[in-house]
Amino acid sequence: MSTGQITPEVITAHQLSTAEYQKILSLLGREPSLTELGIFSVMWSEHCSYKSTRVHLKKLPTESAHVLQGPGENAGIIDIGDGIAIAFKIESHNHPSFIEPFQGAATGVGGILRDIFTMGARPIAVMDSIRFGRLDDPATGARNRRILEGVVSGIAHYGNCFGVPTVGGECVFEKSYQGNPLVNVFALGVFKHNEVFYGKATGVGNPVIYVGAKTGRDGIHGASMASAEFTEESKQKRPNVQVGDPFMEKLLLEACLEAMKTGAIVGIQDMGAAGLTSSTCEMGSRAGTGVEIDLAQVPQREVGMTPYEMMLSESQERMLLVATKGREHEVFTVFKKWGLDATQIGVVTDDGMLRVKHHGIVFAEIPNRALADEAPRYNRPFSKPLRTAPETGQRLRSTNLTADLKALLSSGDLCSKRWIWEQYDYQVRTNTIAGPGAEAAIVRIKGTNTSVAMALDGNGRYCALDPREGTKLIVAECCRNLSTAGALPIATTNNLNFGNPERPEIMAQIVESIEGLAEACQFFEVPVTGGNVSLYNETLGTPIFPTPVVGIVGTLPTELPMPLKFPKPGLSIILLGGLGAPELAEMGGTQYVKVVQDSLWGTPPKLDMAHEKRVQTTVRELVRAKAVSSAHDLGEGGLAVALAECSFGGVGADIRLDSALPHEMLLFHEGPSRILVTTDKPENVLSAAQRNNVQATVIGVTLELRVTIRNRNEILIDSAVEDLKGPWTQALEHLLHNPVLV
């Protein structure tokens, strides 16, 4: 089998270290063939093996009474009652989206949807977390705008055609992402407890069946590309990006769910990264079996493909399944109905080997466990987290707070993202009770009285200042979003986007962030059921901000959603959690400092998790009891931005504060654990807060058309609602089409 083609150059080109190659030699007891080397390189890539993070990911809490399936499968599964379960996960497509934004983002959506329906769940919601360089950057703005437009239309193209609503997400612009945008896609599906399928090749002698699109040369080595830094040569990797076909995926969804109902399928897995390779060896490894395939049987789109190319192809919209021997025809009938290829390409064996044959010749013969479970694990050295931001910054010296507020509202991060989310079908399947722009997205589960709420959040700025505290703040924020919508947070998925883990100061960011995630998820009782790690997010040696993105799901009774906006004049406005007492350093990571000073310094806001939890319990109680008329949490931009957002339904506020804080801090600090509610019975809200040991203050009343904020009789902000809403509404389109280059 060995052909002596394996030179040190070939090993390096496969991004395998000398030590890793030695490990391959000892696992095989011989020199690998080129096909085998390719298979190892993909399975042992960072993308597939999590080799740099696995030792730390073990620190995450993964269990609770709700968790039916934790990490390690295609997606996590949570029980939501009534015999119903949800599967959800997040995945990144950062590198492909930079090289080819439209297809990169589109196939990112396709990949995560397959992770969900391969488990038997029908996808009912998608959210996206996307990050780009600044749209108004003189040097890179044009490219950043092109990437944003491409990514958004790619997501729309795939999700809209497939028929899954894109119900929320976040979009951030930061210089740090200009050479390395982030595209993280979250998907959630629903099924009954008895409809769950796993990626296991059980039953020796059972047929291994290939279904879906034909195999082509696209995407070869995508997983290894996703595990490397960007260089000037990256552009040459464009053919590594796959092309998505959402209609094919829709057919695959319906056919798979229908075939599962026959009872003839024993295991199924999508062909994601490294397609045929990962699906065969992982299904075999999980079941402790072997898988033998004959590549001549694989449906092919191109002629003359080598075994190496077929095993490494990342052609989209393909699945591998194992059926009960003798019942294959039941599966074939369903796939034929949907007009899809379904072909037996192999058989489950008892020898634990992945054996790849082509026209009778064995091209690879590797123990499945060696590929799936014996990947190297590194406890990479870590030092202190990389930090480039200074401890202190310029003084806060505002001359016009109303102008500052308008500048914040029309900044890329805080402005309305309507231009983006109107391109997504956020209603298809008629379950969307709260969609984009809401506190948290809410989809109902038809046939039950339960709805699922979900929130997706990240904050690279906080994490650049302190990855541990920043990550905890993100978890708190997601849980607060859900609680403010009336939902009880129950489980977490996460996408860890970082730079090169071989640099100790980057590895330190990763370790700190994972430990912060573990601590917060433990405290807020939202175990982690899965996720994704994207490393080497660096271009020409410059890493992105450490950017963990957290998706948390929760449940609530199916009802009309609590509004975020002030519903009518004359209501008392109550701030739960208090005005806060931040130190100056805590301003350095805020949107105020980003917009007004264009800088980053200091520390993230302080989080008292016990206090946060009490505030969340209080608001959830109030929202569920309908003791409030609206609820909105304070996030980026602080109190003033939250008040403005609440007024965009046309009803403003007359706010009277009593604080000794500098005005910039009072209005714009981003201290967590604070929520604005309105009510016509303030005494009920105040007593509920008192019962939960939460500070609550009536800070004003709602009124028509104007937002006025006073502190001790000094007017800080005074504006017509329309004058705040106008810039907020138009900013993104303005940035896209008429950027003012500075």
Added chain:
Amino acid sequence: MKIGIVVFPGSNCDHDAWYAVSENLHQQAELVWHDSSSLGNLDAVILPGGFAYGDYLRCGAIAKFSPVMSAVKRFAAEGGLVLGVCNGFQVLTECGLLPGALVRNANLKFACRPVELEVATGNSPFTHEAKKGQRVTIPIAHGEGCYIADERVLDQLEADDRIALRYIDNPNGSMRNIAAVLSEQRNVMGLMPHPERVADPLMGGTDGLIILQSLVHAGAAASRS
């Protein structure tokens, strides 16, 4: 009242229409697979939204040749009620059951949002429960919803009172703000907005019921006569 909902492989609003008919209107709903050459015993047919056969070529261009559309054409020729929503509207124009065509939105982007509409005629099985001039809010979700036809056809549609709904604030560049048109016999209607998405108060509105209930009552009356 039994309403058939045609399912092309790429239909994705078929479940939504099914749910609105059975759960919100409490009528019998039946899914009809695209390769059926007969519709069976139905009182009305809905062609739902989606991407019939992927629509990479041109929306509805392949659906036109499907066995089920031959059956739908026969059903319509016999006076059966046919409602095409979004992709269903595109399929109806491709098949020649309705005049005109639907092309890419003027701004070339997919748009999902509630739009305000004016009921332009109450004289149809799909709008008889509304008054002419009444305003309703129903969401759109399409990339190719710009209605075009030549001037002669548009004049004829107006002369025949066959424009059923018009956009108040045109979202896609449709000629003469047309959102829905009727066939000559008035038993076939296509519209770009999605009435099935606002048939349940939980979805933020119920204006879609005006159209769906008109259809149900017209269908019930027809099957009695």
